[in-house]
Amino acid sequence: MSEHGKTPVTVLGLGAMGTALVEALLTAGHPVTVWNRTASRTEAVAAKGASVASTVSEALAADTNAIVIACLLDYDSVHEVLDPVAAELAGRQLINLTNGTPGQAREMNAWAEELGAAYLDGGIMAVPPMIGTPAAFIFYSGSGTVFGRARTALETFGGVNYLGADPGLAPLHDIALLSGMYGYFVGVIQAYALVGSAGVKAREFAPLLRGWLDAMGGFLERSAEQIDDGDYVTDVVSNIEMQAAAFPNLAKAAADQGISAELLTPLQPLMDKRVADGHGAEDLIGVIELLKK
Ligand SMILES: NC(=O)c1ccc[n+]([C@@H]2O[C@H](COP(=O)([O-])OP(=O)(O)OC[C@H]3O[C@@H](n4cnc5c(N)ncnc54)[C@H](OP(=O)(O)O)[C@@H]3O)[C@@H](O)[C@H]2O)c1
Secondary structure, eight states: OOTTOOEEEEEEOOHHHHHHHHHHHTTOOOOHHHHHHSGGGGHHTTTTTOEESSSEEEEHHHTTTSSSEEEEEEEEHHHHGGGHHHHGGGGOEEEEEEEOOOHHEEEEEHHHHHHHHHEEEEESSGGGGGGGSSSEEEEEEOOOOEEEEEEHHHTSSEHHHHHHHSTTTTHHHHHHHHHHHHHHHHHHHHHHHHHHHHTTHHHHHHHHHHHHHHHHTHHHHHHHHHHHTTTTTOOOOBBBBHHHTTTTHHHHEEEEEEEOOOTTTTTHHHHHIIIIIIITTTTTGHHHHHHHH
16 A cells, blocks of 8 residues: 555456446546556546556556556456566566456466465456445455455455455355356246246236245245255255146246246256155255255
8 A cells, every 4th residue: 555545556457347446446546557458448547547558568567566456358368468477477466356267266376376476366246337336345365465455445346355365265156146146037037938928018027026036035044054054854844845746837837838948947857856865855955965066
């Protein structure tokens, strides 16, 4: 941090997300240097006070004390941008806010450490308009030293959640939340398709779907207790044998209405296997045991 309590930051990548991050930093008064492959995308933030570098090397050299944030399309593009300047990363603090997997984060951490750089990975749980608002939060994991130094700057993006030294933990939590989100949308898409096949407008159905999903969301914590305790037997109200027997109706009703059930059908064989394995009286959530490879 500088004597004014501001942290110099160099941001590589000015897509929709990188631009939002830079705007949040500038609004809070942090000095920012930016680089983007397509130079024209730097103009908007330059007008708001960012210094523009025309090469990655120039961006890194602009302030050797600056924290370096990469927010690029994927890890391949991060390597494409940083590999040619690898020698210039020694002694630097690198934060990678590019979406990736735990394995990619651990690999990049090892690569950075080899170069003498300290590495922090991040998983952004927000869309660009949410950055800089309390609705945004970002998971971080990896170097606690980098997190500690960058914290004030990172807090300009939204809430911060540091998960520990294993750099894979941020993408792991990010992807777990995204998995929950996509599972949710699978059900939402299927439900709208089904009622839509009978001419029911999605807008008309939305309040019913919202009410139902909100009610089902209430079981989330109970499911967590069952998983942590490995107990899918106690206080079961809707056993899996009953559910496995009714579940084919979802696919049959969809087929009758001329709708594909392909988003939902992968659950059926897992339910059937739990029943066949003697867990018919247990809760659906015990299917989690079949996911462990
Ligand atoms: N947008 C969201 O809602 C959101 C939410 C959470 C997380 N994220 C993550 O944030 C990251 C950035 O997303 P975004 O929305 O900013 O994406 P975007 O608008 O598509 O921007 C992609 C950025 O990556 C750069 N890039 C792509 N390939 C490159 C390469 N080979 N070499 C150099 N630069 C390259 C682009 O440069 P050019 O301008 O030159 O093309 C641009 O700066 C992604 O990992 C994304 O998954 C995004």
